[in-house]
Amino acid sequence: MDNLGAAQTSAGPVLSLSEILQQSRKLTNQLGRDSDLPSIQLGIDQIESQSRKLASKSVRNGTPAADARAHYLLASGGIDAVQLTNAIQHTNIVSTFEPLQPVYDTDMEGLNRHEHEQVILSMIEESRRQTFEDFQQELNASLHSDWQMQKKRIVEELGEHQPDHPDNSNLLRSSVAPISNAKGFADDKSQTSLLHGRMTRYDTVITRLNRARSEHKPIPIVHAFMEIVESMLQDTSRKRGLLDAWMVLKFIIGNPRSQREFSATYLNLDTFRSAPGMALRQQWVSGSREYLEAQFTEYMEQVIVAQPLQAQRGGVPTVRATVAAFLRTQLRTPQNSWAAGLARDMDHQTDTPLWAHLFYLVRSGHSTEASQCAQANESTLQRIDPSFLANFKAWIDAPSRQLPRGMRDHLLAEYATRFKNVALDAQDPFHYALYRLMGRFDVSKKFPQALVSSTENWLWLQLCMTCEASNDGEVPDATLRSLTLRDLARKIEKYGPGHFDPKGTRPLHYFQLLLLVGEFERAIAFLYGNPTFQVDAVHLAIALTYNGLLRIPSAEDESQFDVLCVVNDVAYVNFAKIIQRYTRMIASSSPRDALAYISLLCLNADAPAPIGSEQVQKCHDLVRDLILDAPSSNFVEILGSVRADGAPMPGLIDEYFDLLHLQNQQEFVRRIARSAAEQCEREQRMNDAILLYNHVGDRDTVIRVLNTELGSTLMEPVNMNEFQSSLTGDSSGSLAATSSLVVLARSILASYEEQSQYRSHASTVCHALLGIKKAVSLYTNNEYSVALQILQSLNLLPLDTESRKDVVSITRKAEEFKTYDDNITKNFSEIVLMAMTLLYKLHQELKNSTTRSSSSVLYEYRAQARALMMWAGMLRFRMSNETYSQLTRLDVYIH
Numbered sequence: 103m104d105n106l107g108a109a110q111t112s113a114g115p116v117l118s119l120s121e122i123l124q125q126s127r128k129l130t131n132q133l134g135r136d137s138d139l140p141s142i143q144l145g146i147d148q149i150e151s152q153s154r155k156l157a158s159k160s161v162r163n164g165t166p167a168a169d170a171r172a173h174y175l176l177a178s179g180g181i182d183a184v185q186l187t188n189a190i191q192h193t194n195i196v197s198t199f200e201p202l203q204p205v206y207d208t209d210m211e212g213l214n215r216h217e218h219e220q221v222i223l224s225m226i227e228e229s230r231r232q233t234f235e236d237f238q239q240e241l242n243a244s245l246h247s248d249w250q251m252q253k254k255r256i257v258e259e260l261g262e263h264q265p266d267h268p269d270n271s272n273l274l275r276s277s278v279a280p281i282s283n284a285k286g287f288a289d290d291k292s293q294t295s296l297l298h299g300r301m302t303r304y305d306t307v308i309t310r311l312n313r314a315r316s317e318h319k320p321i322p323i324v325h326a327f328m329e330i331v332e333s334m335l336q337d338t339s340r341k342r343g344l345l346d347a348w349m350v351l352k353f354i355i356g357n358p359r360s361q362r363e364f365s366a367t368y369l370n371l372d373t374f375r376s377a378p379g380m381a382l383r384q385q386w387v388s389g390s391r392e393y394l395e396a397q398f399t400e401y402m403e404q405v406i407v408a409q410p411l412q413a414q415r416g417g418v419p420t421v422r423a424t425v426a427a428f429l430r431t432q433l434r435t436p437q438n439s440w441a442a443g444l445a446r447d448m449d450h451q452t453d454t455p456l457w458a459h460l461f462y463l464v465r466s467g468h469s470t471e472a473s474q475c476a477q478a479n480e481s482t483l484q485r486i487d488p489s490f491l492a493n494f495k496a497w498i499d500a501p502s503r504q505l506p507r508g509m510r511d512h513l514l515a516e517y518a519t520r521f522k523n524v525a526l527d528a529q530d531p532f533h534y535a536l537y538r539l540m541g542r543f544d545v546s547k548k549f550p551q552a553l554v555s556s557t558e559n560w561l562w563l564q565l566c567m568t569c570e571a572s573n574d575g576e577v578p579d580a581t582l583r584s585l586t587l588r589d590l591a592r593k594i595e596k597y598g599p600g601h602f603d604p605k606g607t608r609p610l611h612y613f614q615l616l617l618l619v620g621e622f623e624r625a626i627a628f629l630y631g632n633p634t635f636q637v638d639a640v641h642l643a644i645a646l647t648y649n650g651l652l653r654i655p656s657a658e659d660e661s662q663f664d665v666l667c668v669v670n671d672v673a674y675v676n677f678a679k680i681i682q683r684y685t686r687m688i689a690s691s692s693p694r695d696a697l698a699y700i701s702l703l704c705l706n707a708d709a710p711a712p713i714g715s716e717q718v719q720k721c722h723d724l725v726r727d728l729i730l731d732a733p734s735s736n737f738v739e740i741l742g743s744v745r746a747d748g749a750p751m752p753g754l755i756d757e758y759f760d761l762l763h764l765q766n767q768q769e770f771v772r773r774i775a776r777s778a779a780e781q782c783e784r785e786q787r788m789n790d791a792i793l794l795y796n797h798v799g800d801r802d803t804v805i806r807v808l809n810t811e812l813g814s815t816l817m818e819p820v821n822m823n824e825f826q827s828s829l830t831g832d833s834s835g836s837l838a839a840t841s842s843l844v845v846l847a848r849s850i851l852a853s854y855e856e857q858s859q860y861r862s863h864a865s866t867v868c869h870a871l872l873g874i875k876k877a878v879s880l881y882t883n884n885e886y887s888v889a890l891q892i893l894q895s896l897n898l899l900p901l902d903t904e905s906r907k908d909v910v911s912i913t914r915k916a917e918e919f920k921t922y923d924d925n926i927t928k929n930f931s932e933i934v935l936m937a938m939t940l941l942y943k944l945h946q947e948l949k950n951s952t953t954r955s956s957s958s959v960l961y962e963y964r965a966q967a968r969a970l971m972m973w974a975g976m977l978r979f980r981m982s983n984e985t986y987s988q989l990t991r992l993d994v995y996i997h
Contacts, residue, residue, distance in 0.1 A: 297637065301688065303334045304641050305695045311648065312698050315761055320360050323645045324352045343610035344638055350617045351645060353393035354386050358649055362708060365650025369709050371672065383570040383587050383620060384502050390618040394562040395467025402428040402466060421471045425462045426452035433458060443530050447482055449475065456482060457533035465562065469498045487516060497540045504569065505540060513541045539566045545585040557602055557611070561618060564590050591619040599628065609634070622646050623653055623673035627666035630680065640684045647677055647705050654706050657716050678703055678720040689728055693740050697754050700724045701761040718763050725762065726778045734790055741775070741797050771798040783807060792846060801854055805864040808847050812871040813925025817932045819882035820844055820875065847872060867923040870896055874933060881936055890940045898926065899937055899970060906969030916976040931981040934974050935988060941967045942992045967996045
């Protein structure tokens with residue numbers, strides 16, 4: 103009570119009923135007059151009066167009205183509610199958990215015994231509860247594991263069969279289009295045929311690649327793919343875009359001397375961030391710049407050819423004459439004069455603006471000609487800037503286009519004097535650009551609009567401004583750190599594909615830009631995301647992987663859905679997922695090609711740990727999946743076979759041991775084949791499991807799986823031809839070709855016993871199971887006598903004279919039952935019932951026949967039935983009461 107009072111005091115003063123009423127009335131003050139809620143009309147006295155009336159109605163004379171009605175209802179059903187109520191009220195459960203026999207205060211032994219019993223009961227209950235909880239947890243874990251596995255397979259299937267994939271979109275359109283739309287169907291068929299043709303031609307390069315890998319020889323993989331693209335595409339614009347993509351790769355990679363040439367530098371992040379990585383990135387910058395320069399040279403030719411009168415190139419198309427002709431088409435006004443500000447300094451040989459001429463010679467990659475042009479205009483350049491010619495030649499000749507520190511500092515002062523305080527539109531843009539490029543000044547500042555009329559021009563200028571390493575290979579000084587290749591890549595990624603291709607007319611443009619700045623992983627992921635170019639993306643990824651220029655994520659970092667993942671600003675491509683999706687498209691039609699692509703995963707075996715070993719394991723997993731997904735008829739092609747004389751016949755796997763990083767057949771069995779067989783067994787694909795176990799040479803397991811499968815279908819009849827067909831010896835081809843479990847079992851047993859005299863308890867059981875199944879089939883065909891003879895010959899039941907000569911013999915036979923294989927004993931009831939039915943059928947036939955001279959045979963049937971009944975009685979606990987009743991009824995009919 104003290105606590106209650108304290109609680110009330112802490113909660114506030116206790117309110118009277120009148121105060122509560124007043125507060126309750128205030129609750130409805132905010133409601134309008136039109137509210138549907140009724141207002142309180144009763145006073146406290148009225149409420150009390152109504153409450154007493156309700157109480158008087160519910161209880162009269164001490165007996166609830168509801169109880170009275172309940173009594174009548176229960177009484178109509180023959181239940182005395184009053185008696186039950188009294189029994190419940192007088193039930194004492196206080197002593198429920200007390201000992202049955204009273205324990206006295208001085209009986210320590212009885213007390214301890216009672217406590218001991220209670221502890222045991224508590225432990226039993228606790229163990230039961232814990233066992234139930236453990237079972238539920240294990241069940242949930244198992245279901246979750248299975249679901250994760252199935253979900254992964256579903257995700258892979260969805261990744262393979264994307265709605266906008268060319269194959270599937272065509273099929274989808276053809277399935278929903280009207281039948282009369284013959285043109286649409288023809289278009290779909292044509293597109294599918296073209297896709298298949300492209301894939302087939304790419305396959306030829308993969309075959310060459312794997313042959314070179316086997317012979318440990320390099321292959322110009324980029325050139326090989328470029329030849330395929332050149333020969334197979336009809337669409338000119340698409341061909342041009344793909345060829346440009348491969349050309350970019352060619353300029354960046356150069357001429358590698360061996361496979362995986364760049365993997366040691368590129369895949370190891372620490373090495374890539376050090377001097378070797380800087381040199382590699384500088385090689386990419388030079389290659390990308392050279393590609394853009396070659397592309398620009400081709401563009402100049404196209405412009406000149408399109409405007410020959412305005413270009414006035416002349417009869418000798420030298421480099422300087424070509425640049426001068428291009429300048430005439432681009433920089434002259436309609437009045438045939440040079441644009442304002444460009445004609446102050448002219449080239450003496452071509453009579454074109456000098457700074458523009460120098461700039462476009464450099465822009466088109468003609469460095470030697472640019473140096474010669476500057477030398478030819480030395481007097482003009484000396485007048486403008488006495489140090490420019492020396493600086494320009496040093497910049498042109500430097501491998502990384504980087505001036506020495508002293509020359510750059512002097513150029514910086516000149517640049518500041520000439521251009522810092524002069525408006526951009528008042529300057530010669532080409533003169534200004536050359537100074538900025540030579541010194542890499544103001545890297546964040548935009549170039550004049552006249553120089554960035556295209557994305558390619560803008561990117562070339564940016565590449566010229568990047569700096570990865572100094573001339574001596576050391577880290578560049580702080581003033582040159584402001585723009586690296588990765589900085590340029592971030593700028594392009596920030597703009598995104600929509601900025602560079604707003605109309606969607608150049609689907610490969612953004613991909614090429616990413617390649618040009620060394621973002622190989624992001625480039626492949628972008629191209630792979632375009633269903634039209636997925637096949638090409640796969641082979642571009644293969645080319646990069648062959649050269650060691652594609653980073654692969656570790657298993658813990660890879661994305662479950664996407665092929666691209668980014669960890670700490672480093673991009674990775676799931677090459678295994680790309681190959682897996684591609685090979686699923688071709689596995690059914692060409693296992694050889696699928697295996698050729700799968701083997702490419704082992705190119706990444708040299709990747710930093712743990713990625714290298716993970717890639718090899720993923721390769722082996724895909725080989726296993728290829729086997730699992732293949733129909734049994736393809737097992738011979740993939741795995742090989744064994745001729746009837748025991749000589750092996752190699753399969754595709756034998757050709758790829760080296761490329762799959764497998765030493766020999768034994769390692770293949772250990773790593774792949776046995777795993778595939780176990781997976782088939784788990785999935786209840788017993789025929790495939792038997793074939794795979796047979797291939798790995800595990801004969802005991804083959805017979806075990808055969809016995810399990812025969813035992814599960816033992817009482818199902820088959821066509822008797824399956825027991826009569828001739829066997830041609832062990833050939834994996836013949837085994838894979840059969841769909842009959844009986845023929846498969848007979849062939850395997852015959853092969854094992856003929857070639858190596860294989861004998862085991864399991865093979866004996868297999869023979870017995872085949873015998874029982876044959877008896878079942880004969881019984882179904884009403885060939886009762888032969889069926890009974892087979893059962894008798896198996897010596898499983900007490901049907902022969904020796905087994906039933908006396909009770910001791912029958913008892914001994916019952917004891918032997920304990921040694922029978924589970925695949926036989928689990929069918930015990932059906933086997934015994936079939937045997938008794940056979941005896942009944944034969945007995946009835948003979949009994950009803952016109953010839954009664956076979957009384958000895960009738961007696962034999964009765965004796966067999968009696969022995970069988972006695973034997974079954976000794977094993978009655980192994981069969982149901984219904985089965986035993988049927989046996990008893992049949993036994994009565996026989997006697």
